[in-house]
Amino acid sequence: VQKLHHKMDNIRTDYINKTIAEIVKTKPSYITIEDLNVKGMMKNRCLSKAVASQKFYEFRTRLKAKCDENGIELRVADRFYPSSKTCHHCGSVRKNLKLSDRIYRCECGYVADRDFNAALNLKDAKTYRIA
Secondary structure, eight states: OHHHHHHHHHHHHHHHHHHHHHHHHTOOSEEEEEOOOHHHHHTSTTTHHHHHHHOHHHHHHHHHHHHHHHTOEEEEEOTTOOTTTBOTTTOOBOSOOOTTOOEEEOTTSOEEEHHHHHHHHHHTOSSOEEO
């Protein structure tokens, strides 16, 4: 069982390394990430096991190291920045967006995947700090 867990850990670490290498290989001028409340996510019984296995802290530290190595600016958006709730097209903010709503639909007619909409909003974020 211990060998199996070690193998799974190595697979996750390898995936993190390959993902970061692929992101950095495109040579962007900056990368924006969200400052997530991991401690709060760990209190949620439904999410805690999945969050623990994803190694968010390791991803962030390795991404920062690669960005420093390649001269890429790493921007960290505030954890209360409404990236998922803001319409990328018109800028309106939806207050009642649930985690189960995977498609973002706005009154202006804009329809997109929730994560894609959040990524576009993070790309254009005006308030951030440089890590």
